[in-house]
Amino acid sequence: MLLTVDHVTRYRYDRPVRGLVQSHRLTPASNDGQKVLEWNVTVSDGIPGGTFRDGAGDCLKGWTVPGPVSEVSVTVTGRVETRDMAGVLRGHREWTPPDCYLQDTLPTRVDAALVEIAETVRGFADALDAAHRLSALVGQAIAYTPGATQSQTTASEAMTQKQGVCQDHAHALLAAARHAGLPGRYVSGYLLADAEGAAHDAAHAWAEIWVQGLGWVGFDAANACCPDDRYIRLGSGLDAQDAAPIRGTTRGPGVEHLDVVVAVQAVQQ
Amino acid sequence: MTTYFNEMFDAGKVRAPYARLEDWTKAMPAELREMKQAEAEALFRRIGITFAVYGEGGDPDRLIPFDMFPRVFTALEWARLERGIKQRAKALNAFLVDVYGRGEIVRAGRIPGRLVYQNAAFEKAVVGFIPPKGVYSHIVGIDLVRTGPDDFFVLEDNCRTPSGVSYMLENREIMMRMFPDLFRENRIEPVDSYPEKLRRTLASVAPAKCHHEPTVVILTPGHFNSAYYEHSFLADLMGVELVEGQDLFVEGEFVWMRTTEGPKRVDVIYRRIDDAYIDPLCFRPDSMLGIPGLMDVYRSGGVSICSAPGAGVADDKAVYTYVPDMIRFYLGEEPILKNVPTWQCAKGDDCKYVLEHLGELVVKEVHGSGGYGMLVGPKSTKEQIEAFRARVVADPSNYIAQPTLALSTTPTFVDEGIAPRHVDLRPYCLVGERVELVPGGLTRVALKEGSLVVNSSQGGGVKDTWVLAE
Known part of the structure; x- marks a missing residue:
């Protein structure tokens, strides 16, 4: 099946924070059951960090967003062929x-x-x-x-x-x-x-x-x-936190409002 | 009645390395000795060295007693120790590279996988990552005891952040200041190159992405930490910055240090913070001591962390039993230094033996340290032994047992004059591009008569440790 993913996570802060640091496990690795045809992760105003695959075969990437910033979106779009x-x-x-x-x-x-x-x-x-x-x-x-x-x-x-x-x-x-x-x-x-x-x-x-x-x-x-x-x-x-697609923290205090929209759709072939 | 090896007197005769020290003590009247002792204490207080050795607990602000009577090794004795220590440090690092890589030693059935992979100190997060130069443990502190002229046993390995090296340096400094004549009469190998060697070791493991002279920092949990003095002392002697988590931050592919001239890239972090606290995005999310995002930078080759996260799996008390096998497996050599035979109460047969011989053995908690939670059979009353028996029976897997070792003694200044007291030794082996150690280490001494426990929390003190030049 050909699946498309559109996934937006929006963070809003009641007052600007001094910055954001995130660790992403947000890119699928290809295997016999899924072939990643196209995958993009963007972080608004973000500076990409190092990319690597960990011992469990997951693709990890760090991101930082310099502040002051009061809104950040993480946008994922991709196409994967699954079996x-x-x-x-x-x-x-x-x-x-x-x-x-x-x-x-x-x-x-x-x-x-x-x-x-x-x-x-x-x-x-x-x-x-x-x-x-x-x-x-x-x-x-x-x-x-x-x-x-x-x-x-x-x-x-x-x-x-x-x-x-x-x-x-x-x-x-x-x-x-x-x-x-x-x-x-x-x-x-x-x-x-x-x-x-x-x-x-x-x-x-x-x-x-x-x-x-x-x-x-x-x-x-x-x-x-x-x-x-x-x-x-x-x-x-080992658990949800250890496997979280996004782990992150802010620099400086700020109350966070989180808004997540995910759409997974099958493409007619 | 156990006989103990006295490192100065053998069968009534003074052993060669101590020959000149005998004249020294004879020429020192009690009043002078007391004066010197007071002087030494004042010096230690002035420089502010009042911390507990790692994991020992106790009052961090208490001064550890310093004994002026040096402990002496001949060049020949040291040469063998040095080979044994380096051999062990190499094998421990080879083990770490292996268990975070292909795990050949487990596949070969030489160590149970359960002991390694289900160990709380095994860090799944670094599986498959090989740190620069294949080194996980850059400073290996190996605790040794001696039972005879040629008999040394390893009590435990410290692969994470062994402390106490500042004592080694300060003890020497103070002895040289107080007794300059002694250092003219005896040819003593210097230890003061340690900070420079440590700096070189750390710089030699700069990360893949560093193409310039590496910037090294020491990361401390802060001034409330019991070893803070040592952290600032080493930073000072190495000429590197001492930083706390809040002084560093991640941006892009690197770690940066806040300075008055703006951010400066950091290449090597000698951390004195446990794995669990160094990055809330990878380990404990509630940590305020670490640097968010550090592990991503580390694993993508942007910074080096010393010791490498995950190194602790090599110095676990249960893994210790297998170090001689590691030496054979990775180096194809016979171990130069012996392990203390260890019974694991988790194993039925071992436990039975231990319970039948409690009066002769030393029984310890698997994760205990600092001389707490242990039984020294021969030094305990019937009631103490029986109380301990109940604890072992209730939770056997929490205990290991070892024979009571006849720890060597060296002469020590006590109220009554000079008397033999039991000692151990912690040398510090540096592993980077090269494997090296300065001739010496930290000698701890059990100041209580008859005591075999050298931990400072249990009334232990420290001594200057000499290695004589050939």
């Missing part, structure tokens, strides 16, 4: 050993409910079956409810209130998978909304679980599926 790989990440150049993704972080810590889910796959001979099972159970445990959680919500909190969004599903799945001994990582990216116009954000997140013999396999517990040709993979990390 349905049934969730399997193949042809992705990376060096990070999967065992690094067994470490838990604050938002991906298990609680009793997640331990219970993890225990259901004890003794499973096939990691792939285990991963499918965990993903299904997490999807059932947390109902997709926009607005029920915030960016700081932990897996355990989402489990308690039984509601959340894709970030919460991914965190919960990672917590359970790691507890079951399966390396897991958080993936941020884009998703083409389905034909019925389901409310899922086009800026999406899911989990990848390491399956010996197969490699990294994506699981989207929120949508009860594995990523296919509707998905564009941007980058990964």
